[in-house]
Amino acid sequence: MSSLGLSSYHRAQALGDGAFGCVVSVFNDDGLQFASKSFGDDASDGEYDSDDDEENDGTLDLGLVREVSSLRLLMAPCFFHKNIMPLHDITVTGESDLISLIMPMYPMNIGKAIESKVITSRVEKIRVAHEAISALAYLHDNSIIHRDVKPDNIMMDANNSPILIDFSLCKVLAPMEEVSMETHTGNIGTACYISPECYNFEPYSYEADSYSIGVVLLELFQGELLTDTVGRDKAALVVVQKMVAELPANPFPDVLRKLLNSNGEERITCRAALSEPVFLKNNFAVPSVSRQFENALEWAHPSAREGDENLAPAPVGKKRGNGKVDAGKGGELGGQQQQLMARISAILGVERAQTLAAAKQ
Numbered sequence: 001m002s003s004l005g006l007s008s009y010h011r012a013q014a015l016g017d018g019a020f021g022c023v024v025s026v027f028n029d030d031g032l033q034f035a036s037k038s039f040g041d042d043a044s045d046g047e048y049d050s051d052d053d054e055e056n057d058g059t060l061d062l063g064l065v066r067e068v069s070s071l072r073l074l075m076a077p078c079f080f081h082k083n084i085m086p087l088h089d090i091t092v093t094g095e096s097d098l099i100s101l102i103m104p105m106y107p108m109n110i111g112k113a114i115e116s117k118v119i120t121s122r123v124e125k126i127r128v129a130h131e132a133i134s135a136l137a138y139l140h141d142n143s144i145i146h147r148d149v150k151p152d153n154i155m156m157d158a159n160n161s162p163i164l165i166d167f168s169l170c171k172v173l174a175p176m177e178e179v180s181m182e183t184h185t186g187n188i189g190t191a192c193y194i195s196p197e198c199y200n201f202e203p204y205s206y207e208a209d210s211y212s213i214g215v216v217l218l219e220l221f222q223g224e225l226l227t228d229t230v231g232r233d234k235a236a237l238v239v240v241q242k243m244v245a246e247l248p249a250n251p252f253p254d255v256l257r258k259l260l261n262s263n264g265e266e267r268i269t270c271r272a273a274l275s276e277p278v279f280l281k282n283n284f285a286v287p288s289v290s291r292q293f294e295n296a297l298e299w300a301h302p303s304a305r306e307g308d309e310n311l312a313p314a315p316v317g318k319k320r321g322n323g324k325v326d327a328g329k330g331g332e333l334g335g336q337q338q339q340l341m342a343r344i345s346a347i348l349g350v351e352r353a354q355t356l357a358a359a360k361q
Helices: 062-074 110-115 122-141 207-222 235-245 251-259 293-300 336-347 355-359
Strands: 009-017 022-028 033-039 059-061 089-093 098-104 154-156 162-164 324-326
Touching: 009 033, 062 098, 062 293, 110 154, 110 207, 122 162, 122 207, 122 251, 207 235, 207 251
Parallel strands: none
Antiparallel strands: 009 022, 022 033, 033 098, 059 324, 089 098, 154 162
8 A cells, every 4th residue: 555655646537527537547657547536627628717706715614634544544455345335545636736546447336236236136136235244333333424335335355356446425433422403414325225214313322324234235136227227316216215115125125124114213223134054054154343533543643641731632624615624724834735734634534633523514
């Protein structure tokens, strides 16, 4: 894994656009291929508009802050899961100040795998389900809720193993905390995959991810994408519950029923789902609980120790109506590029313990 050396990369072709950025394939100087996720209104063009004051007023996309904060923690040697995407590098492009996350390149996402009938056997579907649920359970064990689990955010590697990506909507939860409209964004995620409690602007917690992965695994079980038939709106809730009611009585559908319970308080957690008979009978062991959040935070921020003044959540800026965060000007550094690098360094924990604060927005 790269040590975030801000290497140079050469753009090849666009791969897609998301709520918080544009993804393109790139090559490094050694000819190795990666995926590059860029942030900014002009990311698809590979540059910011230098005449746009909104892009040069000391702001950073909130999605970027969330994703870098979370991926920085997940880079810790103690904080690794084979089904969670690693961050390879971060780059800042020349005078345009285009910030890009460099990530591994994967052949396809699970949606394409379902449409292409790549995973057809029952045992393979159970394995994929186990690995995907395991990745979410690992995040939940470590206080992280993903909040945007959907086919586009589950890639498949060369061995047809699922890889959870895109942490631009994730959040770090305090013990026993729920997300509510009073504290954080309520209805968040992608229609068709978000839980009933999210649709209804009710408090929610890790079980919202359980529902989302349940929808994806229902698609895997049925062999077709829900969005092909019901679209991406609230009508999907009714369709999903109808499909759940019609599921046959056998072990894999039993897990789906528990993941897709419309009552969030009764819905099974991802950790509990790993102990379901369908996995145990197929010799998929229950992964041990690994709570490494504090160790990862210490690794990302060596100064974050009890009694250290930097441990108190440093403000990462106020969320603005345009989805950006005021990040400060860093005036003493001089020069726009140096100011930008100072802000990135702060988010990465080089200067202050800001990862926890940023990830909690």
